[in-house]
Amino acid sequence: MEATLKNYDLSKLKVVTIASHSSLQILRGAKRLGLGTVAVAKPGSGWFYRRFTFIDKVIEVDLGSMEQLAGDLVKDNSILIPHGSYVEYVGWRRALNMPIPTFGNRYIIEWEADQRKKMKLLEYAGIPIPKSFNDPTQVDRPVIVKLSGAKGGRGYFIAKDANELVSKLSSINVGDDYIIQEYVIGVPAYYHYFGSKVYGRVELFGMDLRYESNVDGRSFNLAEPTFVVVGNIPVVLRESLLPIVQKYGEGFSRAVAELVPPGMIGPYSLESIIRDDLSIIVFEFSGRIVAGTNVYMGIGSPYSVLYFDKPMDMGERIAHEIVNSVKRGKLIDILT
Numbered sequence: 001m002e003a004t005l006k007n008y009d010l011s012k013l014k015v016v017t018i019a020s021h022s023s024l025q026i027l028r029g030a031k032r033l034g035l036g037t038v039a040v041a042k043p044g045s046g047w048f049y050r051r052f053t054f055i056d057k058v059i060e061v062d063l064g065s066m067e068q069l070a071g072d073l074v075k076d077n078s079i080l081i082p083h084g085s086y087v088e089y090v091g092w093r094r095a096l097n098m099p100i101p102t103f104g105n106r107y108i109i110e111w112e113a114d115q116r117k118k119m120k121l122l123e124y125a126g127i128p129i130p131k132s133f134n135d136p137t138q139v140d141r142p143v144i145v146k147l148s149g150a151k152g153g154r155g156y157f158i159a160k161d162a163n164e165l166v167s168k169l170s171s172i173n174v175g176d177d178y179i180i181q182e183y184v185i186g187v188p189a190y191y192h193y194f195g196s197k198v199y200g201r202v203e204l205f206g207m208d209l210r211y212e213s214n215v216d217g218r219s220f221n222l223a224e225p226t227f228v229v230v231g232n233i234p235v236v237l238r239e240s241l242l243p244i245v246q247k248y249g250e251g252f253s254r255a256v257a258e259l260v261p262p263g264m265i266g267p268y269s270l271e272s273i274i275r276d277d278l279s280i281i282v283f284e285f286s287g288r289i290v291a292g293t294n295v296y297m298g299i300g301s302p303y304s305v306l307y308f309d310k311p312m313d314m315g316e317r318i319a320h321e322i323v324n325s326v327k328r329g330k331l332i333d334i335l336t
């Protein structure tokens with residue numbers, strides 16, 4: 001990495017990302033802070049991204065061979081910003097080895113890909129998580145079954161007790177890589193954090209709700225609940241909950257610093273259910289930007305003003321970190 005960066009012209013840095021997920025926000029933010037912008041699109045999907053003047057270049061390529069672009073992108077002083085669709089399209093193994101300087105800690109992707117490792121990391125961080133069950137007959141409460149590799153909640157199912165679980169497990173093809181987790185009763189809330197090397201702090205940058213089909217629809221028990229994410233909704237919490245949310249964010253950052261060096265850099269997220277006793281149970285994390293941050297594109301979340309005294313969206317926040325790391329001669333600290 002050091003050798004690669006030595007050849008970089010830091011006055012001509014380009015931000016590159018896959019055209020999907022949160023790319024509009026990422027590229028718009030980069031352009032506003034004076035960085036070059038490149039979208040890498042799947043064949044046939046580039047036309048949409050060419051509609052936007054803040055994107056300097058749209059490259060259409062089969063993402064199965066994205067590595068072939070790496071040489072040119074590196075020559076062009078590029079920094080890759082990973083997001084959920086990038087990880088989904090190229091897979092975590094290829095993402096770990098992608099020969100392009102990548103913003104944030106790419107090693108966390110491996111932990112994210114494994115449901116068990118994921119829950120261990122949260123537990124290690126001292127964050128309350130849902131109870132897990134190994135033996136379906138021991139289940140004593142409603143549970144959610146999560147299949148490994150399920151995308152955006154697709155393929156999850158719930159069972160209200162052990163009998164229903166055993167019967168569903170025998171009729172649904174779940175393979176052998178799944179977890180049985182307590183289905184926490186409450187309301188969801190998803191927190192957006194930013195781990196800043198420049199300022200040495202964890203910022204609570206925003207939060208959202210997911211809009212999931214069909215569990216958030218009007219099916220009134222006519223159908224089995226499913227959890228396919230179709231959009232996001234902005235939210236703020238009662239202020240008395242914010243210190244807990246901040247504590248979880250900082251705990252997570254400390255745990256990652258210990259177990260997954262070089263620690264949490266840039267955007268990440270914790271996903272929770274808040275019970276009616278106001279306890280917060282975290283069932284998931286994302287070690288990179290989440291699409292829920294898109295709800296604040298161009299306007300910034302109400303929490304972002306607390307750090308910079310002006311609204312900032314996550315795309316702008318990433319670009320701010322890059323620009324200020326360069327000013328301090330520390331770009332290498334925010335890349336892996």
Ligand code: AMP
Nearest residue numbers: 130144152153181182183184227283284
């Ligand atoms: P995930 O793919 O883990 O983000 O989960 C998809 C959706 O399933 C979430 O947005 C929640 O609506 C729901 N969910 C996942 N885990 C739990 C849980 N332990 N308790 C209640 N709801 C959950």
